[in-house]
Amino acid sequence: MSLARRAATALESPFDVFQRIIFTALPIVAVRTCQEHNVLLHLVEDARKNHPATRITDLVEKTGLSKSTLQTLLDYMGTLSFVIRLSLDEFKPSPLTEMLLSPLFIDGIRFYHDMVTHAFLGLNGALSKRDDNITAFGLAHNTPGGPYDWFETDPVLKHAFETYMKEEYKTLPGWLDAVDFPEGFAQDMTSDTPVFVDVGGGIGQQCGYLFDKYPDLKGRIILQDLPSVIPDAITSPRVERMCYDYFTEQPVKGARANYFRQVLHNNNPDACVRILRSFLPAMDPSSVLLIHEKVLADHETPPEYTAGLSMTMLAMFNNHERRESEWRSFLDEAGFKVRAIKTFTDFGDSIIEAVKK
Numbered sequence: 001m002s003l004a005r006r007a008a009t010a011l012e013s014p015f016d017v018f019q020r021i022i023f024t025a026l027p028i029v030a031v032r033t034c035q036e037h038n039v040l041l042h043l044v045e046d047a048r049k050n051h052p053a054t055r056i057t058d059l060v061e062k063t064g065l066s067k068s069t070l071q072t073l074l075d076y077m078g079t080l081s082f083v084i085r086l087s088l089d090e091f092k093p094s095p096l097t098e099m100l101l102s103p104l105f106i107d108g109i110r111f112y113h114d115m116v117t118h119a120f121l122g123l124n125g126a127l128s129k130r131d132d133n134i135t136a137f138g139l140a141h142n143t144p145g146g147p148y149d150w151f152e153t154d155p156v157l158k159h160a161f162e163t164y165m166k167e168e169y170k171t172l173p174g175w176l177d178a179v180d181f182p183e184g185f186a187q188d189m190t191s192d193t194p195v196f197v198d199v200g201g202g203i204g205q206q207c208g209y210l211f212d213k214y215p216d217l218k219g220r221i222i223l224q225d226l227p228s229v230i231p232d233a234i235t236s237p238r239v240e241r242m243c244y245d246y247f248t249e250q251p252v253k254g255a256r257a258n259y260f261r262q263v264l265h266n267n268n269p270d271a272c273v274r275i276l277r278s279f280l281p282a283m284d285p286s287s288v289l290l291i292h293e294k295v296l297a298d299h300e301t302p303p304e305y306t307a308g309l310s311m312t313m314l315a316m317f318n319n320h321e322r323r324e325s326e327w328r329s330f331l332d333e334a335g336f337k338v339r340a341i342k343t344f345t346d347f348g349d350s351i352i353e354a355v356k357k
């Protein structure tokens with residue numbers, strides 16, 4: 001993909017480059033609008049009923065949007081191949097339309113459109129303030145708190161975020177393809193041994209991934225997150241749910257694997273050091289930290305997706321995705337040494353295995 005993108009960029013004229021930049025916000029705006037007003041749903045439902053096309057006058061009636069608004073929106077959606085125009089007044093779904101109605105696209109786009117895109121637009125202003133305590137997210141949403149505080153008052157966006165976190169990586173290789181968990185972390189133990197603690201584990205999708213892959217795994221699987229998140233989490237006899245603030249001492253002692261997925265990239269280096277140090281008293285000689293994050297090569301430009309996620313961290317938390325040397329440096333500062341780094345996607349998704357020094 002990135003090769004194709006570079007080839008296309010090489011062919012672009014200055015006029016093309018300018019349009020590409022100024023219309024950047026439009027795909028997410030057009031898709032979110034068509035989702036919210038059920039435009040895509042009506043196209044798909046008509047196709048399922050074997051209607052050869054959906055007439056614009058029917059869409060006007062069903063959505064309440066005006067004919068000219070629908071024409072404009074659907075013209076733009078057509079340029080993205082998200083719908084197909086058949087005539088002046090008739091449309092049908094493209095091969096991509098139904099995908100835009102799946103949980104990842106509905107909730108992931110809602111989360112990015114309603115929350116993150118505003119923060120992107122606040123970034124320039126926030127950086128101009130020259131104050132590390134001001135985030136683009138805070139400025140854009142006029143709030144002193146961070147995104148996780150915001151979720152406590154906005155259950156719809158909180159649900160959208162949880163679905164996005166659950167669904168986004170399903171099509172990529174998983175971390176258990178890179179790590180032999182039973183061999184590496186589950187030897188010589190009883191059913192009382194804490195084998196896996198998923199710290200800031202959200203609704204517990206990685207706990208589910210572990211016990212689905214290894215149904216005979218012995219030992220306790222523990223999911224930890226904030227009190228506002230745990231009630232939404234997976235209910236399974238295999239998973240103990242626990243409210244825990246990762247800035248306080250880890251209460252589960254001697255766990256084989258303390259796993260953090262996309263938790264540390266929300267926190268600045270000082271906060272990461274504080275979080276990691278809160279695990280030192282809980283680590284015994286068989287305990288390992290498994291940090292599941294992007295590990296960017298020190299001297300390379302990351303892929304577009306990873307660089308975009310890094311911009312998201314900048315806008316939302318004043319943070320970024322980290323290079324290998326940064327991970328090594330603050331793990332060292334927190335009292336850990338890196339035992340291995342296993343990278344398992346083209347986007348830098350990696351497991352950093354770290355042990356107490």
Ligand SMILES: C[S@@+](CC[C@H](N)C(=O)[O-])C[C@H]1O[C@@H](n2cnc3c(N)ncnc32)[C@H](O)[C@@H]1O
Nearest residue numbers: 148165200201202225226229244245246261262
């Ligand atoms: C980016 S999400 C990652 C969720 C999950 N690990 C995953 O990868 O799907 C970060 C998680 O950290 C949790 N979190 C934020 N602050 C926390 C804190 N102080 N203590 C524990 N969890 C926290 C959030 O509620 C959220 O579920």
